[in-house]
């Protein structure tokens with residue numbers, strides 16, 4: 001593999017496998033993410049989303065497969081590999097007895113930043129995350145949403161090229177979630193590559209350049225959201241049959257209407273969403 | 288390859304500072320009780336190796352706290368790892384295993400050093416001031432190097448916080464009582480002395496006590512402490528990768 005190939009993808013994963021005892025959590029996962037893309041990794045509980053991120057960030061071992069970030073292999077040079085990314089884990093991992101600022105300073109020092117650099121970056125990020133007045137506050141006293149934003153600020157502190165976000169919007173109210181989406185778009189605008197797992201399909205639909213559906217440790221689809229939706233149709237009809245809502249998909253509105261006219265039960269006509277594509281591929285609902 | 292150790296150490300110091308008052312109180316309680324019960328009340332009129340019992344006891348307590356307080360860094364690491372998941376922040380950061388271990392071990396040693404000072408101050412309150420020169424502190428620090436390193440290593444290997452408590456009750460507490468803290472090991476049967484000679488605390492207590500009494504400490508004690516310190520540190524570095532799932 002030559003250097004030029006390496007550069008064309010920021011994240012490169014080939015045939016990744018991971019077992020926990022006899023349980024196969026990842027069963028040959030492969031994907032590539034290009035620089036500046038937002039890649040969204042969707043899947044039901046236990047699909048292996050967090051496991052993928054943990055392996056990519058060096059928190060968990062893999063059984064086999066190849067992993068590269070920015071052309072750098074985790075085995076050849078783990079320290080250089082790790083400078084490439086920032087991580088927002090699924091579970092908040094802040095020092096709750098320390099202040100917002102102290103948490104950030106420790107992070108900056110871990111990444112070899114100078115005191116002045118750290119301080120300037122803290123100013124910038126706290127303002128961006130609307131935590132400007134919380135600098136000296138103990139983390140314990142922050143709300144859930146504020147802690148999430150602090151985690152993002154911390155992950156961005158050292159200017160990573162890649163940001164791993166493991167369900168960043170979990171537990172946030174709708175308004176805060178929307179503002180977080182703005183933040184993520186801005187991170188992309190600044191040139192970073194974003195790897196995002198989420199349970200909120202509309203989040204992936206709004207943010208992602210590309211979406212992968214993960215199901216029981218395998219990627220069952222990997223494409224642009226529009227293409228995934230187009231694959232099943234443009235219009236959907238939901239109809240109540242045998243106490244269950246069934247969805248049917250059509251290319252045109254006219255086709256849909258014609259079909260609906262032949263039905264007895266009540267129906268709703270709507271546009272196909274990413275959720276339809278997800279259901280069609282995995283046969284499961286994302287909680 | 289040890290860039291980043293200061294960040295790990297810095298974090299532990301911030302936490303230590305936040306709790307310093309509580310810790311100093313905690314560090315004072317049991318030594319104070321030992322001093323009152325064994326040194327003052329029971330030890331009156333007893334003399335060991337030409338010293339009053341309380342003079343004998345204070346270097347022993349210093350040796351003991353250099354062990355227990357540096358070993359306590361293991362609990363801190365475990366709480367950070369299993370409860371707060373902060374260890375993941377270090378695992379994901381571009382620092383080597385050696386840097387991580389060095390930061391934590393130095394934090395454990397710092398903690399022990401502060402606890403040791405508390406003992407010496409308590410001793411002074413009982414009117415006992417011995418000689419605390421370089422050979423005293425060298426043995427003290429080597430002993431805490433050994434036990435901080437062991438604590439870091441065990442913290443990486445164990446799977447839950449409860450395991451840590453087990454190690455403390457089955458290894459550390461017995462050693463604290465038998466390793467020459469409260470009585471000279473020469474009072475024990477020969478076979479027991481041979482076993483105790485394998486324990487680092489015995490050598491640390493010997494060296495620390497000899498220094499406190501202005502006697503020439505045995506070179507072999509230091510040699511053993513240095514060797515064990517290096518071994519324990521290497522062991523700790525080798526365990527860090529094991530903490531990944």
Ligand SMILES: Nc1ncnc2c1ncn2[C@@H]1O[C@H](COP(=O)(O)OP(=O)(O)OP(=O)(O)O)[C@@H](O)[C@H]1O
Pocket residue numbers: 020023025043044045046047048049050051052090532
């Ligand atoms: N340390 C572990 N030991 C044993 N099994 C594990 C471990 N970590 C994860 N698993 C298993 O691997 C599977 C994938 O877990 P993972 O956390 O990656 O799922 P996820 O897609 O992130 O799910 P969620 O949406 O609930 O966060 C699950 O079945 C889980 O039980």
Ligand SMILES: [Mg+2]
Pocket residue numbers: 049050051090166
């Ligand atoms: Mg998860």
